[in-house]
């Protein structure tokens with residue numbers, strides 16, 4: 001049998017084929033895994049051999065770090081990093097997406113209306129973002145940047161690729177190399193990897 005990794009809640013067989021064994025549960029004749037692991041058949045039972053004691057999946061309300069890979073029509077696509085905290089490993093087996101709130105259309109006239117419809121530049125492709133998991137959907141995580149520490153934590157200049165530094169007075173990111181200014185939803189933990197690490201250790 002092919003060695004295929006299954007996730008908690010993933011269907012592994014039906015009772016017509018095999019009864020559920022260790023690390024499974026059965027609902028309406030369908031056998032699901034309760035752990036991350038490899039399904040294995042023994043004595044007409046389908047069990048799941050856990051991948052490792054301390055391997056977990058990223059789930060709702062957890063904080064994640066990822067890289068923005070694409071932005072299409074108000075959806076930000078994020079490649080989520082695996083997280084390793086105090087010898088516990090959290091696997092990101094799916095990508096994440098952030099749905100940007102669209103500004104409500106106003107029925108006024110003139111520049112004010114255009115201003116209101118101009119979407120805020122929350123992040124850019126290539127940015128590193130700190131986000132929270134809103135929903136753990138079947139094929140992707142839905143993330144949000146609406147949490148205290150969430151936002152962009154690392155970014156580079158769109159013109160020269162230099163490091164962007166947060167300038168409090170300008171409330172903008174300024175390139176260390178060429179001085180170019182860019183705007184983002186900047187996290188309070190921008191360029192503070194050590195504090196981000198602490199946050200992960202104490203919050204998850």
Ligand SMILES: [Zn+2]
Nearest residue numbers: 157160175178
């Ligand atoms: Zn630059």
